[in-house]
Amino acid sequence: MLDNKKVTELLRKKGFKVTPQRLAIYNALCNTKAHPNAEMIFNKLQPYYPTMSLATIYKTVDILHEIGLINILNVGEDSFRYDANTSSHAHICCTECGRVDDIMIDFAKCVEEVASQSSYDVHRHQFYFYGTCAECKAKLNSKAKVS
């Protein structure tokens, strides 16, 4: 969650140019908790950057991931989602409506246990939980009452 000045510095330091598109995509990711995919980012930026193409979004998220500014998520859908919150946290997906929320719990102990028991050098991890969100639970209950 860096400000534009820091992002500019980092991009330059890593040998990339700083363009309005790149800043806009990173800012769009900072200003949402929806964990959007490429198309959702595209639709959000469309009013402000009407000529921006999906190709630019894909190329940009690759770079942002490469320089460690974003995480790439795959919750089991056909598209990837992107997250500007790079602190260690898990994700939970509603199997009814598809929303993806953060779980701000630190699983350091689990990771340590794996690192000590596995023959791998463990660098990174990704935890996904699946269930029914509060809103969908409410909807399902009211439907059950009607029928």
Next chain:
Amino acid sequence: MLDNKKVTELLRKKGFKVTPQRLAIYNALCNTKAHPNAEMIFNKLQPYYPTMSLATIYKTVDILHEIGLINILNVGEDSFRYDANTSSHAHICCTECGRVDDIMIDFAKCVEEVASQSSYDVHRHQFYFYGTCAECKAKLNSKAKVS
């Protein structure tokens, strides 16, 4: 990891027909620890079922997943992988060679913690770890010595 008799019963009970293709695909998944994707299953069965198509594999894994016989994994590749081991366990992927191994550690406590702190009803979870496997570590070391 059921035997053919039990799989037959289960398929019938759920209203599906039992075909040689379905049994072969399930058995192929039971007899590997590689967590294969559709194409890997296809190549493995090719010698024995030369007319089987990828479409059949995709349709079959859908059904096997629906009746709870297999798990679907997505480690961040462009294809899905399938696992006949449905017991609660995590997976670790080598970022060098792409292999996927099981981690037979039970994360019940982590899951409980999430279930108690989240507003979701938690039904399912998927834990992925990423790192360098023992073989790739060895290769990387010997390369480092040479250069």
Next chain:
DNA sequence: CTGACTGCAAACCATTTGCAGCTGT
């Protein structure tokens, strides 16, 4: 017998690539 299944080919769709013109430095 009959509805479900297989396997082929075509369709689909998220993502990637090639390239001409533009822009950051």
Next chain:
DNA sequence: ACAGCTGCAAATGGTTTGCAGTCAG
């Protein structure tokens, strides 16, 4: 200036779909 970037259009590749013939029950 000039290498790297954008945005278009075309290509790619995993997965899905439509459908005619086949097979399990």
